[in-house]
Amino acid sequence: MRRYLGIFLTFARACLVRDMTFRANFLLECVTSLGWMSMNLAFYLLVFTFTPEIGRGTGWTREPFFAFVATGLIVNSIVQAFFMPSAEELTEMVRSGGLDSVLVQPLDAQFLLSLHRVEYSSLANGLVGVGLLGWAVSRFTAPPPAIAWLLYPLLVACGVAILYALIIMLAAATILLGRNQSLYDFWFYLTNFSRYPAEIYAGPWGGPIRMICTFVIPILLVVNVPARVIAQPFSAGSWTPIGGAVLAAAVMLVVSRLVFQAALAKYRSASS
Amino acid sequence: MSETAARPFAGLRAWWTMLSICIEERLAYRGDFILGTAMRFLPIVTQVFLWTAVFGATARGDIAGYSRDDIVAYYLLTMVARAFSSMPGLAGGIARSVRDGSIKKYLVQPVDYVGYLLAARIAHKLVYYLVAALPFAAIFFVCRGFFPPLPDATTVAAFVLSLVLSFLLGFFMEATLGMLGFWFLEVSSVIFAYMLVQYLLSGHMFPIDMLTGIPTGIPGVSLADLVRWLPFEYTAYFPAAVWLGKVRGWALVRALAIEAGWVVAMALCCRLAWRRGTRRYSAFGG
Numbered sequence: 001m002r003r004y005l006g007i008f009l010t011f012a013r014a015c016l017v018r019d020m021t022f023r024a025n026f027l028l029e030c031v032t033s034l035g036w037m038s039m040n041l042a043f044y045l046l047v048f049t050f051t052p053e054i055g056r057g058t059g060w061t062r063e064p065f066f067a068f069v070a071t072g073l074i075v076n077s078i079v080q081a082f083f084m085p086s087a088e089e090l091t092e093m094v095r096s097g098g099l100d101s102v103l104v105q106p107l108d109a110q111f112l113l114s115l116h117r118v119e120y121s122s123l124a125n126g127l128v129g130v131g132l133l134g135w136a137v138s139r140f141t142a143p144p145p146a147i148a149w150l151l152y153p154l155l156v157a158c159g160v161a162i163l164y165a166l167i168i169m170l171a172a173a174t175i176l177l178g179r180n181q182s183l184y185d186f187w188f189y190l191t192n193f194s195r196y197p198a199e200i201y202a203g204p205w206g207g208p209i210r211m212i213c214t215f216v217i218p219i220l221l222v223v224n225v226p227a228r229v230i231a232q233p234f235s236a237g238s239w240t241p242i243g244g245a246v247l248a249a250a251v252m253l254v255v256s257r258l259v260f261q262a263a264l265a266k267y268r269s270a271s272s
Numbered sequence: 273m274s275e276t277a278a279r280p281f282a283g284l285r286a287w288w289t290m291l292s293i294c295i296e297e298r299l300a301y302r303g304d305f306i307l308g309t310a311m312r313f314l315p316i317v318t319q320v321f322l323w324t325a326v327f328g329a330t331a332r333g334d335i336a337g338y339s340r341d342d343i344v345a346y347y348l349l350t351m352v353a354r355a356f357s358s359m360p361g362l363a364g365g366i367a368r369s370v371r372d373g374s375i376k377k378y379l380v381q382p383v384d385y386v387g388y389l390l391a392a393r394i395a396h397k398l399v400y401y402l403v404a405a406l407p408f409a410a411i412f413f414v415c416r417g418f419f420p421p422l423p424d425a426t427t428v429a430a431f432v433l434s435l436v437l438s439f440l441l442g443f444f445m446e447a448t449l450g451m452l453g454f455w456f457l458e459v460s461s462v463i464f465a466y467m468l469v470q471y472l473l474s475g476h477m478f479p480i481d482m483l484t485g486i487p488t489g490i491p492g493v494s495l496a497d498l499v500r501w502l503p504f505e506y507t508a509y510f511p512a513a514v515w516l517g518k519v520r521g522w523a524l525v526r527a528l529a530i531e532a533g534w535v536v537a538m539a540l541c542c543r544l545a546w547r548r549g550t551r552r553y554s555a556f557g558g
Contacts, residue, residue: 058329200324
């Protein structure tokens, strides 16, 4: 474990040196990533000029909703910074046979493939997320209880774990399909479902979507559970989704590991 | 004499060859392609639920002239428009071939690079429509209740024309952007910034009419007016607005003429960038 931590820190250091070598590009990446985020925030502000709440009686008025958005920013920025850049490279590695050189290393392939690149510019959004969360919470009529603040980082970690497991499964799909340029698209579209409060998925179509995105692909637990803990009143009933998120994170990590191993066993080298 | 007579046919044959090569290339990785096509519909689903929740929480019957059904129909129609105007990988591909030197093969061959790219893109789109026709038809059938009654033939014709023009506009805008690669080694951030602006100002994110009440600081000019001075709305908002009957009569003719004007302007920009760019280009790579 210590060895892996040491190797990860070496990767992280190398990526930092690389990012700092191309400082202008790094700054530009931060700016564009912040631009994307600001655009979404502007959209939500626009939406709130037409309505006081997202869904009648859901409690997602402006400030709680922005706390929700902030949570999404924090979770996604961690995933984008630490796991997504490596997974994106995998597509080309499978196609060109570059994966072979990873498989012969005396290290765990999943570790190497999912953690060898860190994109520091993605953390910019997370920092803004923290600021936005602080702003939104300071405007709540009732501040969140201490237990909510204690649980929040744990649930954010669970959200990150669920998304990481999904990335690993998509990576496995890449290995099986031979090429998966849609990996990133698929990721974007799938995580799209987690961007809004679960309550909006109601009615004859919404109900099944909510069930699938909670119990089959637990994408709705990623942002919803930590955001609810911080932005909605805490009650005895809050423990069920919290337990669900922790359980889902654990199950997803194990399943993704198994799927990834099975996919690697089927990998046929593309290089000569 | 015979050589000049044969030339147009030779050009056509070259185009046809390029087209068929590109179609085969697109079909080589079918699994990935079909997956990618099907996935494109997912964001619409979340948008529909979001707006349903918004309408559920407010007493208003319409927002900026759109009922909830109109908004659903609008998003579905912008999907059709984006299927024409979006050019995934075009700008990045051009910039990459400039950077890695592979563009020089087009410089030494008697092939017009922009023409080649256009043929490749038409092939790309044809295959895309072939694959996407079924999911598109299915979704529009399921969602038919959200649409107003079918518009008249003139509106449908204007809609088709706006789509064709949006394809050309999208192509030339992105190709021009890719040619920035002649001047800057790394243009991925510029492309990303363009995509952001495009997403926000094309009406892909929300109908531009929603910006009507937002002041800009210029007296009498709303944010919607400012956005309408730019070409982006023609790549998503405009075709959808035509189908929904938001633009009619002379305003429609005028808007189509402006769209055609933008296509010509961007095509000229693209040619100019190519000519200037190739003049300063020095080949890298073996």
